[in-house]
Amino acid sequence: MSSCEQAQSALLEQFGAETVPQEVVEHLAVCPECQALVEVLTVLAEQSRAAGQVTMSDAERRDIYDQVMARLTAPVVTPAFGFSWSRLGLSAAALLLATVIGLTGYWLGNRNTTQTMPAVSSEFATITEDQDLEQYQPDPSTVSLLLDDLTTGSLSTALDSLTAGFTDEEFEYLQSSLKESDFL
Amino acid sequence: MPNADRQELDRLLGASQQGNREAFGRLMSLTMDRIMALTYRLTLDRELARDLTQETYLSAWEHRHDFRGESTVLTWLVRIATNKALNALRDRKPTLPIDRSEVPAPESTTPEQMHRAGRLQEEFRAFASELAPLQRAVFELRFYQQLPFEQIAVQLGRAVGTIKATYHQVVGKLRERATERGWR
Numbered sequence: 001m002s003s004c005e006q007a008q009s010a011l012l013e014q015f016g017a018e019t020v021p022q023e024v025v026e027h028l029a030v031c032p033e034c035q036a037l038v039e040v041l042t043v044l045a046e047q048s049r050a051a052g053q054v055t056m057s058d059a060e061r062r063d064i065y066d067q068v069m070a071r072l073t074a075p076v077v078t079p080a081f082g083f084s085w086s087r088l089g090l091s092a093a094a095l096l097l098a099t100v101i102g103l104t105g106y107w108l109g110n111r112n113t114t115q116t117m118p119a120v121s122s123e124f125a126t127i128t129e130d131q132d133l134e135q136y137q138p139d140p141s142t143v144s145l146l147l148d149d150l151t152t153g154s155l156s157t158a159l160d161s162l163t164a165g166f167t168d169e170e171f172e173y174l175q176s177s178l179k180e181s182d183f184l
Numbered sequence: 185m186p187n188a189d190r191q192e193l194d195r196l197l198g199a200s201q202q203g204n205r206e207a208f209g210r211l212m213s214l215t216m217d218r219i220m221a222l223t224y225r226l227t228l229d230r231e232l233a234r235d236l237t238q239e240t241y242l243s244a245w246e247h248r249h250d251f252r253g254e255s256t257v258l259t260w261l262v263r264i265a266t267n268k269a270l271n272a273l274r275d276r277k278p279t280l281p282i283d284r285s286e287v288p289a290p291e292s293t294t295p296e297q298m299h300r301a302g303r304l305q306e307e308f309r310a311f312a313s314e315l316a317p318l319q320r321a322v323f324e325l326r327f328y329q330q331l332p333f334e335q336i337a338v339q340l341g342r343a344v345g346t347i348k349a350t351y352h353q354v355v356g357k358l359r360e361r362a363t364e365r366g367w368r
Binding site (some may be wrong): 040041050140 | 227238309356359
């Protein structure tokens with residue numbers, strides 16, 4: 001080790017270590033200044049060790065131990081229907097409903113007729129074959145109503161509501177449309 | 185802390201991986217003082233340090249199967265505790281009040297020594313509270329936990345050079361403070 005700068009850098013790096021770095025030993029033998037630094041750092045390390053001591057009481061130790069063990073032994077409660085699954089289910093159902101609305105609109109438009117259905121389907125009454133299906137957007141309130149049915153009841157309730165005014169023939173047509181779309 | 189034998193800790197963690205809670209409890213007893221000291225020195229908040237110690241063990245239990253023996257069990261626990269403490273510090277105000285409560289006085293033989301040791305501890309905590317969380321973590325892991333710079337760099341996600349420079353900086357500040365206050 002040639003210079004005081006290098007020696008002091010090595011000493012700082014090894015601060016707190018039990019021994020002086022080997023590469024510094026030779027330099028220390030001929031450099032009182034760095035030797036003095038070693039003594040200062042040694043005392044400082046001892047002081048830091050003492051000052052950094054943290055003593056735990058038995059009660060404190062026991063408290064932490066008991067709390068951890070209680071958590072380890074507590075039965076794990078798994079919700080019957082996890083939140084993420086419910087969100088996923090709702091999202092899938094919403095997608096299905098949006099598709100049903102779209103297909104229904106397409107079907108009603110193709111029939112060139114007006115049809116009034118109870119509950120949610122009044123907007124479909126205005127759909128005719130002249131309408132471009134690509135531009136068809138269900139009224140948000142209709143979707144909202146369907147989703148209300150879905151969240152307060154079930155998918156079948158919502159579909160019942162949607163198809164309540166259908167004749168058997170219309171219902172069969174809807175079913176076959178859904179089958180063609182791989183929904184059923 | 186009782187000087188826990190490395191093999192004993194390995195054995196206890198192995199048993200814990202088999203689901204043995206008693207073994208985990210024993211492992212906790214053998215290492216708790218050290219983990220608590222680490223979390224306290226990093227946060228300077230006794231209550232928070234207790235919580236973090238608990239969380240460290242709960243996390244260790246939860247992830248016990250992830251331990252592959254690439255480090256010692258103690259180093260693994262130190263890593264978990266350090267990450268938890270740094271996360272907690274990140275979520276808190278940048279400057280922490282110095283917690284002077286419930287810190288047992290250091291063991292000393294005479295009232296004069298007790299007074300001096302108590303004053304030193306207080307001054308040391310004041311010094312630590314002025315350090316940035318990264319500086320505190322580097323000093324903790326290097327000085328108190330005696331980890332190699334390379335390992336600290338990996339754990340803290342910084343370059344080795346940055347870690348060494350940070351350690352130099354902290355030791356330099358510590359020297360200045362000791363000189364200013366006449367720590368003797």
